[in-house]
Amino acid sequence: MNDPEAAVAFHLLTRHGSPVDRSGLVDFRPLDPSNRPAPFKRYRELEPRPLPRSIAATEPGRLDEAELGRLLFLAAGVSRVSDSPVFEDRTYFRTTMSAGNLHPVELYVVGGPIGDVPAGVHHYDPLGHGLTQLRAGEFDGVAIVLTGIPWRTAWKYGERGYRHLYWDAGGIVANLLAVTEADSLTARVFAGFDDDEVAQLVGIDGRTELPLAVVTFGSDRAPDWSVDTPLSLETEPISPHPIDFPLIEATQRAGIVADVGKWRVAAAELGEPATPEVPAPRELPPVEDMILRRGSTRIMRPDPAPRALLDWGMGMATRPVPCDFAGQGRTLLQHFLSVHGIEGVEPGAYRWRPERRQLEVVHLGDYRPEAQLLCLRQPLGGDSAFTTFHCADLDTVLGALGARGYRAAQLEAGIAAGRLSLAAFALGFGATGLTFFDEAVSEFFSTRASCMLVTSVGIPAYRNAPGGPPGAATELAGYGRLMERLSLQLHRSR
Numbered sequence: 498m499n500d501p502e503a504a505v506a507f508h509l510l511t512r513h514g515s516p517v518d519r520s521g522l523v524d525f526r527p528l529d530p531s532n533r534p535a536p537f538k539r540y541r542e543l544e545p546r547p548l549p550r551s552i553a554a555t556e557p558g559r560l561d562e563a564e565l566g567r568l569l570f571l572a573a574g575v576s577r578v579s580d581s582p583v584f585e586d587r588t589y590f591r592t593t594m595s596a597g598n599l600h601p602v603e604l605y606v607v608g609g610p611i612g613d614v615p616a617g618v619h620h621y622d623p624l625g626h627g628l629t630q631l632r633a634g635e636f637d638g639v640a641i642v643l644t645g646i647p648w649r650t651a652w653k654y655g656e657r658g659y660r661h662l663y664w665d666a667g668g669i670v671a672n673l674l675a676v677t678e679a680d681s682l683t684a685r686v687f688a689g690f691d692d693d694e695v696a697q698l699v700g701i702d703g704r705t706e707l708p709l710a711v712v713t714f715g716s717d718r719a720p721d722w723s724v725d726t727p728l729s730l731e732t733e734p735i736s737p738h739p740i741d742f743p744l745i746e747a748t749q750r751a752g753i754v755a756d757v758g759k760w761r762v763a764a765a766e767l768g769e770p771a772t773p774e775v776p777a778p779r780e781l782p783p784v785e786d787m788i789l790r791r792g793s794t795r796i797m798r799p800d801p802a803p804r805a806l807l808d809w810g811m812g813m814a815t816r817p818v819p820c821d822f823a824g825q826g827r828t829l830l831q832h833f834l835s836v837h838g839i840e841g842v843e844p845g846a847y848r849w850r851p852e853r854r855q856l857e858v859v860h861l862g863d864y865r866p867e868a869q870l871l872c873l874r875q876p877l878g879g880d881s882a883f884t885t886f887h888c889a890d891l892d893t894v895l896g897a898l899g900a901r902g903y904r905a906a907q908l909e910a911g912i913a914a915g916r917l918s919l920a921a922f923a924l925g926f927g928a929t930g931l932t933f934f935d936e937a938v939s940e941f942f943s944t945r946a947s948c949m950l951v952t953s954v955g956i957p958a959y960r961n962a963p964g965g966p967p968g969a970a971t972e973l974a975g976y977g978r979l980m981e982r983l984s985l986q987l988h989r990s991r
């Protein structure tokens with residue numbers, strides 16, 4: 498239980514770019530179109546009840562039904578649609594990014610009553626923007642439980658998809674925190690909780706759908722929800738033959754913590770200083786506009802960008818997370834940058850020092866080609882103004898927090914990437930999450946820290962249509978053409 502070795506083994510077995518013993522991994526056909534997971538979870542015989550359509554800000558500091566709808570939509574709602582370049586059905590894009598656009602994370606609201614939303618447990622429907630009530634009953638406070646369906650992402654990424662669950666959950670948490678900060682609501686992120694208790698509460702089996710994180714609102718108190726009755730709710734099958742990945746199951750199980758209180762005490766001692774305060778470089782758009790503007794940048798123009806993009810973006814990304822997995826004002830992460838085109842910064846490899854909001858030179862040089870290579874040879878890694886490699890010293894984190902610390906580090910990396918991306922779009926630039934060759938990143942930056950996730954930030958080479966509010970998703974007419982341009986560029990670069 499909470500065995501760090503299991504997390505280390507998982508991490509090593511799911512590296513890109515290093516020889517891996519594949520005998521412990523499932524041999525399957527990635528992206529099998531005949532076994533494609535459904536993008537939305539649907540309950541049989543239960544209908545979602547619509548939430549208010551408006552996502553405009555309501556009264557500061559008040560969590561009413563409209564605010565709940567605003568939070569859920571801006572965290573996970575469908576904001577753009579397009580015809581799929583490959584499949585017959587439509588492609589749905591959400592307010593947060595997700596590798597492969599697979600969106601394996603589900604959201605559940607616990608608590609209430611909130612306006613017309615009765616007290617109990619509800620599942621969020623990101624397409625219809627509604628809540629399906631799963632359970633009635635009074636619960637302390639209001640919280641959102643984030644769960645992950647491994648098969649939805651493992652369909653493409655295999656066992657590495659387990660990392661994606663936490664990255665994507667982190668992106669959702671970044672948006673939740675951005676909205677709560679803008680709306681003067683308090684929020685707190687919990688990575689330590691009783692897995693079985695949370696799974697039972699929201700009616701998941703903890704195997705094909707895993708509890709990932711809990712965000713509480715209006716109170717710093719840790720969730721404590723024992724329920725006597727299991728839920729037995731039928732859902733539509735996710736795909737004809739979902740595949741199990743025993744390594745994912747084992748890694749998640751390895752992170753189960755027997756004494757959550759003790760785990761939190763250890764976590765409260767952990768971390769390096771995060772960025773204390775970040776003055777905005779200019780007046781910013783409302784948070785809903787910032788979020789709706791976001792759409793992963795697919796092609797970047799390698800032109801110089803202003804210094805504020807780096808300084809403010811990195812400052813925003815490396816603020817402390819109000820959480821139970823690091824000490825107050827602290828972070829589990831370290832951030833390394835390949836700077837390519839920032840006015841007033843000599844190109845090179847740097848480490849970001851959050852407490853001083855400063856760059857520290859690792860080595861100088863024009864590293865566009867190297868950064869592209871590190872990001873699986875994707876031009877976005879090198880065409881950016883800068884590419885950030887969000888890393889964690891896993892020896893330290895897992896030494897203190899066990900395998901549960903692995904979940905927390907991946908989650909915090911997703912939060913940092915989400916925040917950096919939002920900051921870039923807020924200033925009118927672009928960003929995308931990127932995957933990477935694990936060990937090559939550590940070697941390039943001469944660090945023993947392991948790369949958790951990459952965000953590339955820069956100047957989009959095309960105009961990005963903003964997303965729309967609930968029920969009025971923007972139709973992306975040029976998406977197919979953009980993807981053709983991208984695959985041509987990828988083909989040339991490889």
Ligand SMILES: Cc1cc2nc3c(=O)[nH]c(=O)nc-3n(C[C@H](O)[C@H](O)[C@H](O)COP(=O)(O)O)c2cc1C
Pocket residue numbers: 590591593594595596597598599661664665668791792793794795875877929930931932950
């Ligand atoms: C963890 C993570 C990794 C990603 N990796 C890549 C990548 O390697 N290459 C890429 O082009 N996009 C990558 N993306 C961006 C996704 O492809 C994108 O979020 C998804 O297609 C949905 O589009 P949207 O962000 O515009 O809504 C990544 C996103 C995330 C969250």
